[in-house]
Amino acid sequence: MNLIVVDEKEVDLTYIMLKKEAESGGYFLNPDPEFTKNLVRGLMKNEKRYGYRACPCRLASGKKDEDLDIICPCNYRDPDLNDFGACYCALYVNEAVAGGKKQSEPVPERRPPRSERGKKRPMPTGSAFPASTLAFPVWRCTVCGYLCAREQPPEICPVCKAKKERFERFI
Amino acid sequence: MNLIVVDEKEVDLTYIMLKKEAESGGYFLNPDPEFTKNLVRGLMKNEKRYGYRACPCRLASGKKDEDLDIICPCNYRDPDLNDFGACYCALYVNEAVAGGKKQSEPVPERRPPRSERGKKRPMPTGSAFPASTLAFPVWRCTVCGYLCAREQPPEICPVCKAKKERFERFI
Amino acid sequence: MNLIVVDEKEVDLTYIMLKKEAESGGYFLNPDPEFTKNLVRGLMKNEKRYGYRACPCRLASGKKDEDLDIICPCNYRDPDLNDFGACYCALYVNEAVAGGKKQSEPVPERRPPRSERGKKRPMPTGSAFPASTLAFPVWRCTVCGYLCAREQPPEICPVCKAKKERFERFI
Numbered sequence: 001m002n003l004i005v006v007d008e009k010e011v012d013l014t015y016i017m018l019k020k021e022a023e024s025g026g027y028f029l030n031p032d033p034e035f036t037k038n039l040v041r042g043l044m045k046n047e048k049r050y051g052y053r054a055c056p057c058r059l060a061s062g063k064k065d066e067d068l069d070i071i072c073p074c075n076y077r078d079p080d081l082n083d084f085g086a087c088y089c090a091l092y093v094n095e096a097v098a099g100g101k102k103q104s105e106p107v108p109e110r111r112p113p114r115s116e117r118g119k120k121r122p123m124p125t126g127s128a129f130p131a132s133t134l135a136f137p138v139w140r141c142t143v144c145g146y147l148c149a150r151e152q153p154p155e156i157c158p159v160c161k162a163k164k165e166r167f168e169r170f171i
Numbered sequence: 172m173n174l175i176v177v178d179e180k181e182v183d184l185t186y187i188m189l190k191k192e193a194e195s196g197g198y199f200l201n202p203d204p205e206f207t208k209n210l211v212r213g214l215m216k217n218e219k220r221y222g223y224r225a226c227p228c229r230l231a232s233g234k235k236d237e238d239l240d241i242i243c244p245c246n247y248r249d250p251d252l253n254d255f256g257a258c259y260c261a262l263y264v265n266e267a268v269a270g271g272k273k274q275s276e277p278v279p280e281r282r283p284p285r286s287e288r289g290k291k292r293p294m295p296t297g298s299a300f301p302a303s304t305l306a307f308p309v310w311r312c313t314v315c316g317y318l319c320a321r322e323q324p325p326e327i328c329p330v331c332k333a334k335k336e337r338f339e340r341f342i
Numbered sequence: 343m344n345l346i347v348v349d350e351k352e353v354d355l356t357y358i359m360l361k362k363e364a365e366s367g368g369y370f371l372n373p374d375p376e377f378t379k380n381l382v383r384g385l386m387k388n389e390k391r392y393g394y395r396a397c398p399c400r401l402a403s404g405k406k407d408e409d410l411d412i413i414c415p416c417n418y419r420d421p422d423l424n425d426f427g428a429c430y431c432a433l434y435v436n437e438a439v440a441g442g443k444k445q446s447e448p449v450p451e452r453r454p455p456r457s458e459r460g461k462k463r464p465m466p467t468g469s470a471f472p473a474s475t476l477a478f479p480v481w482r483c484t485v486c487g488y489l490c491a492r493e494q495p496p497e498i499c500p501v502c503k504a505k506k507e508r509f510e511r512f513i
Contacts, residue, residue, distance in 0.1 A: 024195055024366055026498030082494045094497050135341065136316065144500070145478065145492030149341055150316030152253045155265050156197030158315070158330040159500040170477065170491055195366055306512065307487065320512055321487030323424045326436050327368030329486070329501040 006044040015040045025159045028098035039091045057089040075142050076110040140170035177215040186211045196330045199269035210262045228260040247281040311341035348386040357382045367501045370440035381433045399431040418452045482512035
């Protein structure tokens with residue numbers, strides 16, 4: 001596995017881009033640059049290995065459909081930031097941890113077991129929710145919860161930069 | 172028409188600003204700088220001519236009310252990015268085209284014929300949608316689908332930078 | 343009160359950061375740098391005094407719970423930008439005022455009297471609004487109206503950078 005080599009200049013560049021993207025959306029990278037660049041290196045290796053940036057701290061299946069929820073930023077980042085001050089890898093931390101005012105807590109694995117993964121939530125149905133009265137469907141980013149109303153989801157989530165495949169129909 | 176002259180330094184500056192704005196919202200300008208600057212030049216000429224940045228590849232009426240849907244970014248950009256990888260002008264492209272991995276396809280005109288334009292969609296009404304139980308009306312950006320709940324739409328869409336007049340009541 | 347001193351280099355840095363943050367979300371700071379830096383100085387003094395950036399033009403109680411609505415950006419900024427072209431302090435202005443094309447108008451105090459403050463709006467209830475059919479609760483930023491659907495509100499509003507405590511349940 002370690003034979004996959006990534007260019008160190010690209011690691012630095014990717015680190016800078018992720019940091020900028022994070023901050024523009026109200027997120028923070030881990031304040032320890034060496035620790036963080038090591039995670040970035042892992043992301044880039046996974047990108048070469050699988051074709052997508054699977055979480056560097058979890059075992060990916062290599063099948064994109066099964067791994068969608070752990071493509072970084074993963075679907076569990078935001079609840080983990082809320083409950084523990086950091087994501088599972090501690091690549092992302094909350095403001096208090098970023099500013100050195102708090103330490104993040106150990107983060108338990110929140111990902112459901114394999115048998116429960118990848119199930120699409122059923123759409124709200126029945127006369128209870130009159131989605132048909134809305135002019136457009138409402139889409140939800142499964143990573144950050146961003147909502148928008150349009151024919152199709154956006155190419156890239158404007159808030160967390162997750163790709164279109166991470167959106168689900170919400171209403 | 173060609174007598175309208177724009178300052179080339181301003182073209183460069185506007186190009187840089189549009190590129191930055193696009194990327195902060197998850198959009199991409201065409202990767203060919205000369206092609207793109209030519210479109211920017213067209214936008215700036217239209218701004219001088221009409222007072223707003225009408226699409227450089229369509230014939231504007233000069234009446235802002237009738238042209239709202241083709242003020243750049245136009246209401247058709249996002250569906251066209253989704254279906255063809257580029258907007259009608261190819262000023263905006265999707266990530267694959269921006270990165271040189273794909274070529275955009277020819278984009279047919281999606282704008283409705285004149286007789287069907289500018290009609291405001293009727294608000295959802297009736298007991299089917301209980302908007303009255305919400306604390307604020309929900310507004311939708313007609314360009315990018317951004318949703319927000321407040322007394323009035325924002326001055327500028329935080330995602331795509333469209334102006335207030337491009338918002339419609341959604342709920 | 344004036345014994346609270348803030349470092350002038352930090353004022354300059356905070357001014358630059360606020361300006362950048364404002365523009366990335368479609369907002370504008372007052373175009374007069376000296377006037378604006380004076381307000382930034384007031385915000386920083388309030389941060390030292392109370393622990394949060396209470397509005398520099400209003401009298402804070404010093405109890406965060408009672409002052410949430412006037413932590414800058416205050417809950418009244420966006421309606422005031424809409425109606426008068428500036429917030430109560432004129433720290434934030436709309437695009438026309440920022441570009442020198444208009445002057446802002448005097449802004450009356452929109453904050454409700456003390457007896458009516460801090461009341462949480464009751465959640466929409468009853469069979470009229472079938473929130474229970476949605477997969478996630480919908481949260482609303484009380485500052486800018488941003489909506490998202492997730493277990494808990496985000497740490498920081500991606501649009502206006504208000505903190506989690508400024509969110510309310512919307513659906």
